[in-house]
Amino acid sequence: MIITKPRDWARITGNLESVGARRVFLMGCGQCATVAHTGGEKELEATAAQLAAEGYTVTGWTVGDVTCHLNGTKLDARKHREEIDSADAVLVLACGAGVQTTAEAIGKPVFPGLESLFLGTVVRNGVFEERCQTCGDCVLGETAGICPVTTCPKGLLNGPCGGMWDGMCEVLSDRECTHVRIRRRLTEQGRAGAGTLAPKDFSTALKPGSVNIRDRVTARQKPSSEGPPGRKGTR
Numbered sequence: 001m002i003i004t005k006p007r008d009w010a011r012i013t014g015n016l017e018s019v020g021a022r023r024v025f026l027m028g029c030g031q032c033a034t035v036a037h038t039g040g041e042k043e044l045e046a047t048a049a050q051l052a053a054e055g056y057t058v059t060g061w062t063v064g065d066v067t068c069h070l071n072g073t074k075l076d077a078r079k080h081r082e083e084i085d086s087a088d089a090v091l092v093l094a095c096g097a098g099v100q101t102t103a104e105a106i107g108k109p110v111f112p113g114l115e116s117l118f119l120g121t122v123v124r125n126g127v128f129e130e131r132c133q134t135c136g137d138c139v140l141g142e143t144a145g146i147c148p149v150t151t152c153p154k155g156l157l158n159g160p161c162g163g164m165w166d167g168m169c170e171v172l173s174d175r176e177c178t179h180v181r182i183r184r185r186l187t188e189q190g191r192a193g194a195g196t197l198a199p200k201d202f203s204t205a206l207k208p209g210s211v212n213i214r215d216r217v218t219a220r221q222k223p224s225s226e227g228p229p230g231r232k233g234t235r
């Protein structure tokens with residue numbers, strides 16, 4: 001899921017002031033931001049109370065099922081049309097994709113209420129760790145399901161750096177070295193003989209990514225020999 005954190009309040013009010021907004025509609029997200037405790041009902045109520053305390057009028061709020069789903073967000077916006085129409089701006093407590101989707105669905109100034117941090121795992125309630133950088137060239141099949149690109153601070157693919165000490169990471173000294181974990185899990189699974197990874201194809205990580213499953217164009221498609229070299233428009 002996308003991990004978010006609350007945005008600095010002064011930046012939020014600064015955004016609202018930039019368009020002279022005194023009437024605000026709030027949009028949350030029923031998926032990641034709810035699980036991260038940043039954009040669910042409780043957080044929207046708290047934000048509405050804070051805005052009210054500072055003299056803003058909150059015209060209404062909704063927690064979209066999946067705020068980064070364009071058609072779903074358009075539908076949600078239609079259900080709250082009057083409340084949105086009477087607002088000067090919309091504040092979105094969702095990840096950056098959710099904010100952009102809302103901006104596309106609503107013809108009003110739309111501002112982020114959160115900071116988007118990373119794609120991560122919920123280790124336990126309220127504890128999140130970054131696990132994937134969406135590189136488009138996944139090596140998890142060879143690394144026993146542990147991502148060296150993300151969880152090794154140096155992004156090394158093939159074994160520890162010279163700073164690893166007694167199995168621990170030199171950068172994040174409270175964590176085991178990613179490559180120690182990878183080697184142990186591979187050994188436990190009887191895969192200790194796994195070979196060296198080839199250099200990564202970082203062209204697959206170029207942004208912005210786009211996928212249209214109707215065309216069945218995927219991240220694994222290499223540039224066509226007929227076309228010019230370079231990235232395709234889709235991942």
Ligand code: SF4
Pocket residue numbers: 131132133134135136137138139140147148149150
């Ligand atoms: S190798 Fe790439 S796609 Fe796979 S988990 Fe790591 S960053 Fe994500």
Ligand code: SF4
Pocket residue numbers: 151152153154155156159160161162163164165168169170171172176177178179
């Ligand atoms: S000690 Fe291991 S995890 Fe830490 S930076 Fe070096 S190789 Fe990466």
